[in-house]
Amino acid sequence: MLKQIIYITLSITLFTSQLLFSQQSVRLNNNWEFLKQDLGGIWEAVRPVGLGNPEALPLWQNVSLPHCVNAEDAVDPDMNYYQGPAWYRTQLNISNPYQKGRTILHFEGAGQKTEVYVYTTKVATHVGGYDEWKVDITDAVAAFKKTDIYQKQFKGKVPVSVRTDNSRDLEMIPSDLSDFNIYGGIYRYLNLVYVPSLSIDKLFAKAEVDTQSKLGKVSVKARFYHPDQIGGAGIKYKLVDPNGKIVNETYKKIEISNGDLKLWDIEIKKPVLWSTDKPLQYTLQYELIASSGNYKGEEKIGFRNIEFVEKGPFNLNGKRLLLRGTHRHEDHAGVAAAMTEEMIRQEMQMMKDMGINFIRLGHYQQSRIVLNLCDSLGILVWEEIPWCRGGLGGDMYKQQAKRMLTNMVEQHYNHPSIIIWGLGNENDWPGDFPEFDKEKIRTFMKELNDLSHQLDQSRYTAIRRCDFCSDIVDVYSPSIWAGWYRGAYTDYKKASEDEFAKVKRFLHVEWGGDSHAMRHSENPDKALSKIKTGGSADERAGDASLYGGAARISKDGDWSESYITNLIDWHLKEQETMPWLSGTAYWPFKDFSTPVRPDNPVPYMNQKGVVERDFTKKEAYYVFQSYWTAKPMVHLYGHTWPVRWGDEGEEKMVKVYSNCNEAEVFLNGKSFGSKKRNSQDYPAAGLRWNLPFMKGENTVKVIAKKGKEVVNDEIKFIYQTEKWTKPAKLVLKKIDQQDDVATIEVRLLDEQGIPCLDAINWITFGLTGDGKLIDNQGTSLGSRKVQAYNGRAVIRVKLNRGQSAASVSVEGLKTVFITLS
Template sequence: MRNLLLTISIFICSGLQAQNISTYTQRLNENWQFVREDLGGIWEAVRPVKEGQPEALPLWEDIELPHCFNASDAVDPDVNYYEGPGWYRTKLHIENPYENGRTLLLFEGGGQKTDVYIGTEKAGSHVGGYDEWTVDITEQLGSFPSDFNNVPLSIRCDNSRDLEMIPSDLSDFNVYGGLYRYVNLIYVPETYISQVHIQAVIGDDEKTGQIKIDGLLAGDRSNKTQLKLQLFNQQNELVEEELINTANETFERELTIKNPKVWSTDDPYLYNISIELTVNGQRQKYTDRFAFRSFRFEEKGPFYLNGERLLLRGTHRHEDHAGVAAAMTEDMIRKEMQMIKDMGANFIRLGHYQQSRIVLNLCDSLGILVWEEIPWCRGGLGGAIYQEQAKRMLTNMITQHFNHPSVIMWGLGNENDWPGDYPEFDKNAIRAFMSELNDLAHRLDSSRKTSIRRCDFCKDIVDVYSPSIWAGWYRGKYTEYKDVSLEEMKRVDRFFHAEWGASSHAGRHSEDPDMGLEHVRTGGGADERSGDAALVGGQARVSRDGDWTETYACNLFDWTLKEQETMPWLTGAAFWAFKDFSTPIRPENPVPYVNQKGVVTRDLTPKESYYVFQSYWSKKPMVHIYGHTWPVRWGKAGESRLVKVYSNCEEVELFLNGKSQGIKKRDAQNFPAAGLYWNVEFESGKNHLKAVAISTKEKYEDEFELDYQTQTWLPATQLKIEEIEIDKQYSWIKVSALDQNKVLCLDARNKVSFSVAGDVQLIDNLGTPNGSRVVQLANGVAKIKIEKEGERYSVAVQSQGLKTALLTQ
């Protein structure tokens, strides 16, 4: 275990929470300045500035942390996102309460290369955008003996392209720059606890729990140290207490407790640990959480948690959000993770890099099992510097996140069969390095499994392998899912299906979602191959030839979920991805530079597909009529139209315009919508739908109104623009595609561009369907929000081949 204690891992939160090494901790969120360019040297960041003199350059902007270089330009449709250096600066107020204590800066993550300066003196550096790291600034503070209220802290971050760094810039996500995770100021005594690893194992009799604790001390080791160790249950009741005396750099202790309670996805029971250090009359308190649980992947079979089969129902997460990119606050992260749990997920793959401890803490407390991986992603294999970074990040990931009971797999890479960064692509070299990482991971942590996704020539190296299966999107049809998965399962010892799904443009729906897909071939496998993700060339496929409707995506999800329920050998699967996210390699998508495979948009607005998953996975009763984001349906007068209801309740009754359409009983194997579907005849114009679900004699309801359009339309010839006022400050600008008869063209998918002039600005660069100034129409309509700064302004909407629409106030 001692070789695990290679890095300092700290998480900042209150009470007996995950890994907090000091009571004296402060998040440095406010009073920062930033400039997105390089400086000539550190003196430019700290030199005295007099207003109006040349020394005032460059111009710094006031910001708060967390902060990302690319909060806007990652999804700007007109530019490549910025990759280069940027500088941050602030003044520290130092009040270390410990005599001869140490002052630390903890970086929870920052991209991608970071240098730290106190005054003009360099205090530390780090390479890698996703692991935590700490800089001891005690010695540098000696240069400021008389003014601890204004200690200059300057930080240079750099996300420039670098072929000797991971991840590859060929990755399907932005390699962000900035201090996009929290920075913390920490005070500790001259001798302090820097790391603790906890292994909790249930005894064979299931009536006892063995706890092995390994700790690392840092700082001055000239004096003996006393440690007071306390264990508490989830109710904060004292379970065990011991005193430890040590004169070494490490300490160990093994404890046994009676009748341990296990952690599970339904009941994530956590124990708390407190270790109080006393040396020379000074005290430090370390707190953390841990849990008892066991798991196994049966060879050629399912997954077991605490001895019982558990179908892993999962998704994926990128650290990305509208308006802030990677700089998600704790509140944003908490909201997202709660939505994932409310959807019914019990598993998540953190793609494609180690993520914030806030995420891991929430997985622990919410009951979400985790596959976490290092960012060795695409491009091939670099040289010695590249490989050293990968090994260092793997070591850091395991040592820093070792105590989280939610983690069951350490991912070693993603799509490492994808060439492009180097003239040569050497499969044997990749295999050799993958083996080296696999051995390292097992040495660091023998209790968890290793895993990779999509690198067939390395599938025999790791413990758990996920092939590429995209039935119904990049290859084949979704009805092939079960057969293809069974064949892939037979090729490896332990199979898991990571990444499946479909892109959907939120707000786009279809009365015939399979139209035009008759040329998609079946029987040739459903893996993603070179060029399949492109929107041009290659064989017929839904990703290129489909219309990216929510309707089709829901059908694909619905079919696949019902099949997964009937695959007794399946360990589990994780659809890609929970939330739409930015990517530099998809400029032609309906929302430019956004991967739209999420079941929520980039601002966490649920798409219809969110409720498909909830209907299969959630244990909390729910009912949702498909089409809340489908305001206008169409067809002939008197023509039957399908209405689907997603629910996990036993039976549902549907009402159209107050009249019952009958009661349907839920049957998970009755596609679509588990049998909760009706063919109804809408009236021309306004219609009201209401669904009443019954579960254990309780009623749950959902309802909304829609228009039914019976007028047919010709190709679009004009754009209609209108302003819909929200309040005195904000309005929606809505554009509609009309034909020569001014009939709404409900299948129009034209790309439109919004622009403004005068006392107004667009609320754009959010990477959402309603927050991009360039976007494809959804059922003939698009909209964007404006902020009004006065009474005189103009808005224009352009689309190739159509006359520009103008609105002037």
């Protein structure tokens, strides 16, 4: 097992974005078995089936990695998600090609406490669900191969078992009071790695550029892994520019030490700069040459200059850049934390296509895949440790926080995208311990701030929402939720100016509000009339509750997509008029699961995302595009609004979100004129029309122009003029079937059979027979218990080539059924 050692250097910090590159590495994705409970001991994982034991218990299931223990139960509306031990086991063919080489298991992340076994020998333990770590299994494998059972019982394979445990533990971060699930499992990739007996454990490459002289510098250090204490070696490198040209190369002999060895200081005249528009990277290729075998690797680096101006904006490479950001949780429908590389790539590309240039990774170190994509897509990063809520624990708690900060900085140091190391989130939120001592929290925050700067002098530190620590870190983000938890969204600019005046460097992360996908409103701002404005716009204890307390949109609003697009629209148009603003980050990009919100319209979901948990875009996505992107786009509000309502002859507003200079709208084939875009003409930047819909079906089309480019969009909907009373009955029908998947919809009608378009009743789907509900997805279309959106709800059913009966129940109404086959 590799020992974890914290190195603190007072001069230049130490730093890596990649843990281990090797010519011999493979992801261990397949041939795993999983058990969602604890074992009596490791013997139960490896004992042979047969030999008088044909019915060995417990029963394991086949899975592939990455895998999350809580793939579905995190959003099960009828139970708490599982927090406890779980086991994984496999059998590996291990054949190290290097003479006296080392065999390593490289975990990219597993939650939250992990034990690793080779046969019955425990070879490693790790605490922390988000940093990378490695286990040297060489000696344990060699010992096992000498036993008789290696060939007789396991046919030349090596049994490896992994126990993960996400049980509640007050002496661990993050706190279980956090507004996200503390997942269990091997939910990031696990690699089998072969290295020679001398290899590079971490390579630290610090790239700098002077904006005046245009001189670039790269300082390179290495930390070696050499359990056999090999003394001397040679090392060579090549620095390759973004066009593939070698700009510098050399070879030198070195004496291997147990500390970090400085290898090179490289100067580059006028290096190509990395920026959010042109994220150009250099490649540092290196080869360690020794009698034990050669070890090759490479690091991507980028030359850029960053500055948060005191009492001012953010500069990248000497020019102001307004940070246009969002947030990411590691969470997805059907898999929870176990997102594949393909899923992560899709998510990050969707963010970039929305127009972001900045992201805060909440609230923990995230996958190397995410950071690599931020580098290549041009997305600046605030990455933080999971000291989140609950207060401050004891020595073990503090040691874990410092260890995770050290690992985060060292493992991700080389990434040009990272500009901030986050030290905590909502640390003013007590609850895990009897004592809540602000001075002790301040003292520990200072220790983390000092440690971060010792590890990395080139980046800023930051926290969000802990006012009594705001003076400790370099950059501070207060809590401003104008129009959601406090005040109206029109309070946003004044609230931001007030908070800006209190701190040295201001950056506003976390703003927005919840929206129940596919719920729309003809009068979304109605609840604002109840709200006290002009005061504080922060979030306070209890504000997230749907019950009690002062009037607030989070409790009294309609949770419609219509309202949240108005809120976002206002914020974005105001941000264009705040020259002192460094930037903001909307919370979050995607809906995510949380144990503290069981009563939300989709239970156990934080629904503040601009896309749903399965990447389905909400209307808000296009509002951001209209402000933040350059490629011509146009979007008519209401693609998921099948029925609008009002009086006959009443004009209704149609909103167009576009970055084009002008747009023309047509209703049922008739033009209602063109309008020019003006970002300060709220709402929809002036691209809004009041149109006289006709009863029944209507078609609205828009044609927008940006220079010579033309884009268009179209929606169809029903306009209902009949007035309804309260819901009195349910109508359930199948509305679609694709191969073996049927889609069913329930609608709420009054006594006269008129659709109740503002009904928000709780709806519960059920199924019996051969099929299975596609539920526990955490989406509006993927939950068996869900609040209605405009008097309806939809779910899909996997028919399994058989027959089933689906049911829908609503309190106070007669349950209805439908047969599916």
